[in-house]
Amino acid sequence: MTALLELRDVEARYGPVQALRGISISVPEGSVVAVLGANGAGKTTTLRAVSGTVRRSGAILLGGKPLRGGPESAAKSGIAHVPEGRGTFTELSVVENLRLGAYTRRDRSVKADIERMSTYFPWISERGEQRAGTLSGGEQQMLALARALMGRPRLLMLDEPSLGLAPLVVREIFRIVRELNEKEGLTVLVVEQDARIALNAASSAYVLEVGKVAVSGSSAELRDDEAVRRSYLGY
Amino acid sequence: MALFWQQVVSGLASGGIYGALALALVLIHRATGVINFAQGEMAAFSTYVLWTLTANHGLSYWPAFVLTLALSFAGGVAIHQVVIRPVERGSQIRVVIVTIGLLLLLNGLMTWIWSGEIRPVASPFPSGTFDIGGVALAYGDVGTIAVCLAAVIVLWAFFQFTKVGLALRASAVNPAEARLVGVRVPWMLGLGWGLAAMLGAVAGVLTAPTTLLTPSMMQAILIYAFAAAVLGGIDSPIGAVVGGLILGVGLSLLATYVDFVGTELQLPVALLVILIVLLVKPAGLFGKTQVKKV
Numbered sequence: 044m045t046a047l048l049e050l051r052d053v054e055a056r057y058g059p060v061q062a063l064r065g066i067s068i069s070v071p072e073g074s075v076v077a078v079l080g081a082n083g084a085g086k087t088t089t090l091r092a093v094s095g096t097v098r099r100s101g102a103i104l105l106g107g108k109p110l111r112g113g114p115e116s117a118a119k120s121g122i123a124h125v126p127e128g129r130g131t132f133t134e135l136s137v138v139e140n141l142r143l144g145a146y147t148r149r150d151r152s153v154k155a156d157i158e159r160m161s162t163y164f165p166w167i168s169e170r171g172e173q174r175a176g177t178l179s180g181g182e183q184q185m186l187a188l189a190r191a192l193m194g195r196p197r198l199l200m201l202d203e204p205s206l207g208l209a210p211l212v213v214r215e216i217f218r219i220v221r222e223l224n225e226k227e228g229l230t231v232l233v234v235e236q237d238a239r240i241a242l243n244a245a246s247s248a249y250v251l252e253v254g255k256v257a258v259s260g261s262s263a264e265l266r267d268d269e270a271v272r273r274s275y276l277g278y
Numbered sequence: 279m280a281l282f283w284q285q286v287v288s289g290l291a292s293g294g295i296y297g298a299l300a301l302a303l304v305l306i307h308r309a310t311g312v313i314n315f316a317q318g319e320m321a322a323f324s325t326y327v328l329w330t331l332t333a334n335h336g337l338s339y340w341p342a343f344v345l346t347l348a349l350s351f352a353g354g355v356a357i358h359q360v361v362i363r364p365v366e367r368g369s370q371i372r373v374v375i376v377t378i379g380l381l382l383l384l385n386g387l388m389t390w391i392w393s394g395e396i397r398p399v400a401s402p403f404p405s406g407t408f409d410i411g412g413v414a415l416a417y418g419d420v421g422t423i424a425v426c427l428a429a430v431i432v433l434w435a436f437f438q439f440t441k442v443g444l445a446l447r448a449s450a451v452n453p454a455e456a457r458l459v460g461v462r463v464p465w466m467l468g469l470g471w472g473l474a475a476m477l478g479a480v481a482g483v484l485t486a487p488t489t490l491l492t493p494s495m496m497q498a499i500l501i502y503a504f505a506a507a508v509l510g511g512i513d514s515p516i517g518a519v520v521g522g523l524i525l526g527v528g529l530s531l532l533a534t535y536v537d538f539v540g541t542e543l544q545l546p547v548a549l550l551v552i553l554i555v556l557l558v559k560p561a562g563l564f565g566k567t568q569v570k571k572v
Contacts, residue, residue: 147460
């Protein structure tokens with residue numbers, strides 16, 4: 044399998060604080076890869092480095108080509124980043140959020156894609172005019188996901204999709220992510236605090252500790268390794 | 279009763295102008311987060327451009343009007359790029375001070391280019407009145423209302439139905455998120471300034487036939503526009519327009535029926551409106567009350 048996304052020795056800092064201390068991650072085409080770790084380990088920063096929302100150094104390659112520039116060009120090269128805490132435009136309607144997701148596209152099938160989204164999220168078709176801010180937390184997370192898909196991304200990056208959501212909703216979101224991966228071959232890089240649910244969805248995972256990769260391997264390996272589970276995953 | 283309706287229509291005409299300028303203020307407030315104190319001077323500048331095109335270059339009115347709008351748009355974008363963008367990342371007070379500097383700069387520039395002389399500007403509408411059910415309506419008033427209405431509707435359609443309009447709204451409400459979906463936010467903010475300059479041009483050009491053209495002709499109008507924007511809610515485009523119309527009609531009726539107000543006390547009344555709204559309902563009629571999360 045070739046790597047769709049490759050991070051080599053990536054460092055990133057917020058002012059004087061170094062958040063990433065040289066991490067290397069490889070996301071094979073068509074896979075789901077999880078990034079795990081405690082608070083402050085650098086999970087969110089990893090995604091932000093890829094989308095260019097934080098100053099970074101080292102090499103980040105998408106399909107073999109180096110990514111440079113800010114989030115606008117990352118979006119253009121096919122990276123959909125769903126940030127932590129439901130990335131929706133709360134003041135805009137559901138349909139407007141979806142239209143914005145397709146902003147970088149030039150083709151004419153945006154309308155058809157909005158309809159397609161309601162096959163994954165049936166409530167969208169009835170509530171297209173509703174303001175995103177009035178949706179429930181779970182619905183907003185699903186809308187953020189749908190909006191990311193509207194861009195027909197090569198790589199979907201999810202930051203803590205489970206944050207603050209009921210277990211049932213989290214399971215539903217991960218079910219959809221897996222379905223997208225299996226049916227449409229979508230490549231996914233997911234950051235999660237909840238290691239158990241992330242390892243279930245992912246084929247491989249990286250565990251970060253203070254800005255470095257502490258352990259990595261297939262999900263099964265990590266799950267079955269008692270020591271890893273106890274010291275890094277906390278269950 | 280005829281007098282009443284005549285005053286209402288004339289109030290709607292001046293209210294349309296206040297509304298257009300208030301809408302320009304709202305656009306910039308949403309994009310950049312500040313009140314643009316130079317908005318009135320920008321509008322006067324546009325009006326001088328129209329005057330030059332018609333008086334010196336022999337263009338007839340409407341082609342000159344369209345060209346003026348285009349030039350104003352370019353001017354608004356240029357102002358954003360050159361003087362606003364460099365200070366945008368800092369505190370808002372810096373941007374406010376820059377707009378005040380811009381006010382002085384444009385005012386001086388107009389005096390320098392066109393001299394301080396008062397110039398008459400032709401109205402695009404025929405003078406005189408026509409009669410509907412015993413009410414004599416001035417062509418100028420009705421024309422002004424029509425042009426303001428058209429400007430607002432075109433702008434609304436742009437924001438509602440076009441991809442760029444949607445991207446501009448997204449940039450205003452959540453710039454970080456807008457960048458993640460691929461929107462070039464600084465361009466959108468520049469576009470907002472361009473549109474605001476265009477609306478200002480509409481307001482200025484419609485004001486000039488009654489006030490005559492001077493560099494400071496829009497300063498009082500800007501106060502009314504502030505009042506209209508505050509009344510409607512400083513972040514609400516629809517509020518700006520409705521606020522402008524309410525203020526226009528209200529002031530027109532006050533001047534007619536309340537003797538001591540007359541035309542002299544209209545400006546203090548506008549300031550009173552600002553004060554009362556800020557005290558009683560700071561979010562304005564259409565604004566959302568900001569709830570700060572702690």
